[in-house]
Amino acid sequence: MQYRIVERNAFQVIGINREFPYDVENGGLQEYQNFWTEIHENGTVDQxxxxxxxxxxxxxxxxxxxxKEENRMDYYVAAEYNGNVPHGLKKxxxxxxxxxxxxxxxxFPSAIATMWERIYSEWFPSSGYVPSSIKPFEVYLDTDATNPNTYNEIWVAIK
Structure with a gap:
């Protein structure tokens, strides 16, 4: 498992969000795909x-x-950005x-799902660190589903 630890100053991201079922196995995955298709088509991803x-x-x-109890989660597609929040986006x-x-x-995306499992079942139990209350996120650098060797990241704040 390849990882690095960094210290970051405060930063902001801007993006667009949608609420989804927490249980992605029962229809939620299609809703994610529809959301991504929509924001590609309407220019939000380009923006x-x-x-x-x-x-x-x-x-x-x-x-x-x-x-989890109400089977919902709020998911953002965002970008790190420092400045005024453009219309239609949230910070x-x-x-x-x-x-x-x-x-x-x-x-992609199966390698990301596998890594999430390994982070919490292998890395945290053996690392001496615990996750902080700051929301973790995925960084999408290569989402080509036809490429068997994409490179992406998961960032988790630790203490």
Whole structure:
């Protein structure tokens, strides 16, 4: 498992969000695909790609609010950006923190799902760290589903 630990000052991201079922196995996955198709078609992905700046080089996938009991979660597609929030987008502020950045190589998106499992079942139990309350996120650098060796990242704030 390849990872690095970095300290970051506070930063902000901007993006668009949608609420989804927490249980993605029962219809939620199709809703995610529909959301991504919609924001590709309406130009939001292009807008976020044009605005992104900072240490996170790709678009971000952020689960901002998760409620397992009510089977819902709020998911953002966002980009790191410092400035005024453009119309139609929302801002999330991240405080200064220590982050562990997991490097993911493999087929998209299954390699990301596998890495999430390994982070919580292998890395945290053996690392001496615990996740902070700051929302983790995925960094999408290569989402070509035909490429068996994409590179993406998962960022988790730690303490």
């Amino acid at each position: 976020l790609n044009d605005l992104k700046e900072g240490a996170t080089k790709g678009l971000l996938g952020i689960w901002a609010e998760v409620n 999330i502020d991240f405080p200064a923190a220590k982050w562990v950045i997991f490097e993911i190589q493999g087929p």
